[in-house]
Amino acid sequence: MLVRPTVVPGVPRLFERFRAAVLEKVVSGSPLKQRIFYWAERVGRRRAEHELLGTPFGFLDQFRFLAADRLVLRKLRARTGGRIVYFVSGGAALDPSLNWWFESMGLSLLQGYGLTETSPVISVNPHDANRIGTVGRPIDGAEVMIADDGEILTRGPHVMKGYWNKPQATDEVFIEGWFQTGDIGVLEDGYLRVTDRKKNILVTSTGKNVAPQPLENALAMSRYVEQLVVVGDGQRFVAALVVPDFAILRNWAEKRDKHKTPEELCIDTDVIDLVRSEIDALQADFSTFEQVRDFRLLPTPFTIDDGTLTPTLKTVRRVVESKYAELIDEIYSEGES
Missing domain, CATH: 2.30.38.10 (Luciferase; Domain 3)
Incomplete structure (x- = not known):
């Protein structure tokens, strides 16, 4: 049955998954198609900034946008049914870069609270x-x-x-x-x-206050990350528990002749280096004391059944910290050595 909605409400994870699926298809395409897509994305971003921020957008920009829309953006919007007026995001914080990506595609995404x-x-x-x-x-x-x-x-x-x-x-x-x-x-x-x-603010042992939500939202923009929780209350530095997106990670690994289970991938040094590079790039704009210094990869996702997620797919921080207490202790015991 064909569904062509005009307004679609959802949680941020829905929109993250949509973007990840699009980008995964892009990177599997030819180098030429990749260049065209990323060019169209940049042109769409300029158009979005003009509409939302009032930045200059001249005749040449308009011409480029028409070409980008015809080659890429219009086709992507058609995949949503072609009649979307706007999406509405709620239930958790929406990362601004994800919001801008949708606007760059010509898809209006409104955040509520x-x-x-x-x-x-x-x-x-x-x-x-x-x-x-x-x-x-x-x-x-x-x-x-x-x-x-x-x-x-x-x-x-x-x-x-x-x-x-x-x-x-x-x-x-x-x-x-x-x-x-x-x-x-x-x-x-x-x-x-x-x-x-209010209750989620982390206070490190050095007295620094760290709001985990903005950092988690930023790191979740990696297409290799499915879920994550930042920890560090009462500790010397901030760390993270990361659940990889195994569908995407497995594809990356198999191209490198790594045919492994989720458990094996989580301890593979190349995989760890990959996730580390993603984390470093995405947290570059955060203060040093806010940045994730160490992390562990988890082979199983957070779920509603095990209590680590609420029915609205919010992570239950205290349950995650309790379930993985030994792993968290390991991070900080190694950090002291």
Whole structure:
């Protein structure tokens, strides 16, 4: 059955997978096709920056865009059904570079934000005024305020009355009529930017505060990475547990005559070097104390069944850290030697 949707909501992982599938097909093509695609991607990015940021876009740029659209971008959009008005991302943070990639393809991707307790939307980017890197403006009737400690507070008809038969829990999440979201953020010209979960902030043994979410989002842009969790609270440096995308990694390995199981790939030195190079490139813009110094590859993914993922595919950090406690200890014991 052919489906041609106009609006598609989803979690960031859905959009990451879409991009990874496209890029995997590109790299399997001829060198000429690869050059054409990446050229079209750059042209599309210039067009997106013009539309969203108001950067110059002259006659020659328009001509290039028409050619790029005809050769590449239009064909890619057709794979979504050809009628998409916009995608909407929620449930977890959307990496700005992923957002820009979709816009470069001519596919509008709007990020929103909210919780189950807020029905579940607090804010969303307008279709005609998308500001990448933010979760948009508060919806009609929703008030948003930033507390002194940076926590996002909200009130309005979108907020629940309370938890069923749990008055104490209800009292704990409200302060003077404002619902405490548990997220850290800032307001910029009416747009809300979410930094991380308040309880997720890592404090290293050297006293540095590290927000894991932006780093995890950046590293997840590697097509070789399926899932990952950054750790390091109370430790001297930041580390990561990484689940590779084995479909893509296996293809890479077999081209090098490495016909191995996931367990074997995770300890293969060439694979480790590959992932290290990806991590180093993607975290280059982060401060030194925020960067992943060491990591381990995991042969099995996080799942809902084992409790490491929520039903909305969010990683349950405490469960992951508990399940892989010995591996995490190994990272830091080696780091001290």
